[in-house]
Amino acid sequence: YVEVLSGGPLAEVLRGVRPVFADAPAARDALPELVGTGPDVPSGQRAILAPLRGRRRVIGAAVFLRRPERPAFEPDDLLIAAQLATHTALGVDKAVLYGREAYIADELQRTMLPDELPQPTGCQLASRYLPAAETARVGGDWYDAIPLPGSRVALVVGDVMGHSMTSAAIMGQLRTTVQTLAGLDLPPQEVLHHLDEQAQRLGSDRMATCLYAVYDPVAHRIVIANAGHPPPVLLHRDGHAEVLRIPAGAPIGVGGVDFEAVELDAPAGATLLLYTDGLVESRQRDVWTGIEHLREKLTATARLTRPGTSAPLEPLCDEVLDILGPGDRDDDIALLAARFDGIAPSDVAYWFLDPRAQTAGQARRLARRALARWDLEELTDSVELLVSELVTNAVRYAERPITLRLLRTETLRCEVGDDVPQLPRLRQARATDEGGRGLYLVNRLARRWGATRLSTGKVVWFELSVS
Structure with missing residues (x-):
């Protein structure tokens, strides 16, 4: 120099x-x-x-x-x-x-991946991302986990075909679109359908594969739709690993195709692995040989765990990456693992309530009985006050029955749903106002709170710490 x-x-x-x-x-x-x-x-x-x-x-x-x-x-x-x-x-x-x-x-792709995964109720998450070797160009692999109303979580993994900065940019656009569609709480097949339309509007000849799944820890069920992506693998608590047979579908960007969703059991203790093809496909083996190798690796790893228990999630991800052979990786790799803990039926209380003037009092009584059953009487005053505020707001505008649900996990979560799509807004009430203080109380007393718009209305929720 x-x-x-x-x-x-x-x-x-x-x-x-x-x-x-x-x-x-x-x-x-x-x-x-x-x-x-x-x-x-x-x-x-x-x-x-x-x-x-x-x-x-x-x-x-x-x-x-x-x-x-x-x-x-x-x-x-x-x-x-x-x-x-x-x-x-x-x-x-x-x-x-x-x-x-x-x-x-590479920096563009990394900044578009989530910095950290959420911690949804009834589900543990872990992820890995490995860029391609230096001899290959950056790809468009991504993963995401998006909390949904009702303690559900959307699990997403996708791969934009090709290796370039354009692939990384398209990946970012598709990931943002998926997050927006998930916020509308659309079924998985509808998410893929709208994602396909978005890819058509981008006008690029790049296609992408994507797998979108929604896990419900209360129902212990998972709904999955696939757009040309490698199938997920489910590792059961007993060590048996199976490749889930779901309709493959066409890749995103083909246009004019329908996507099909399947609903499957998600037993407690089972682990679902979503991944991109860089994990299972290389110059030395085809994708189905790699998937079988992955299944065998999961089974062998599960045998090393004490019977009746599930393998720790983070070490399991590291073990999965060990199936990669020596030499350069031709493609980048995204891996998302979800451990299904679920929520026991005994920890859920759910009611439909008619929107009447007396409903707030009825909701308080129901919440009080549930807390007594769970030995959480110390939360009774706070829960009754906050439930009363949310139910009163819902009754004021709702035309159909409202829903009240309590979930007991490491926190106590309360959800009130109605058929009004307009989300509540926290504001500072003036001294002369007769209302407007309900959300202020929720914001002050609750550990966390939020509101989500649904296709049929909205859900307003809050959480309290369980000592």
Whole structure:
């Protein structure tokens, strides 16, 4: 590396662009600046100084030498030196641009992946992401876990076909679309349908595969829809691993196809693994051979765990990645693992209530009985107050029966649902206002609270710590 002095002889030669013999006045003064105090450069026309000009700028210089016993360079050799310098400069320039693009694409992809996974009720999550080897370009793999109303969680994994910064950018757009669609609480097949429409509007020829699943810890069920993605693997508590047979569907971006969802049991203690094809497919094996290898690896890992217990989730992810063979990875890898803990029926209380003036009092009594059954009487005052506020707000506008549900896990969660899609907004009530203090109380007393719009209305919820 040489620092070029502004206005110096080397800068003058580099601005000239064309190769020159070392005995030219400009080159004679520039060579010491370029090569330093090292070996003497042959005199006469046995040395050529050639600027390396890239696409838009000079990126360096090359020196061509001939030994003293060989004939000196001729003027035609300047043309050959110019061609060699041009090809060298373009190659170096291309490598620099490629490295910069790969770095930007990799950073772009990493920033679009979740910084941390949520901690949904009744479900444990773990994930891994491995970029492709340096010899491959960045891809468009992604994963996500999105909390849904009713303590459910959406599990997503996808892969944009191709390897480039464009693939990473399309991945970011599709992931954002999935998050928006999940917020509408659409069925998995509808999410994929709208995602396919979004891909069509992007106007790109890139396709993507995607698997979207919704886990309900209360019902112990999972609904899955697939768009051309490798099937998930379910590891049961007893160590048996099975590849879930779900309709493969067409990739996102094909257009004009229907997606089908299947509903399956999600037994407590089971672990669902969602992954991209980089984990199971390589130049040495096809995708189905890799999936079978993954299933066998899960079964073997489960045998190392004490009978009747599930393998720890984080070490399980590390064991799964061990199926990768030696050598470069041709594709990046996204892995999402979900351990189904579920919520026992004895920890759930659920009611339908008619929207009447007396409903708030009825809701308080029902909540009080549930807390007494769970030995949580110390929360009675807070729960009755907050339930009364939420139910009163729901009754004021609802036309159909409202729902009240209590869930007891490491926290106590209360959910009130109605058929009004407008979400409540926290505001500071004035001294002369008769209402507007309900959410203020919820915000002050609850550990957490929120509201989610559904296709049939909304759900407002709050959580209290269980000592």
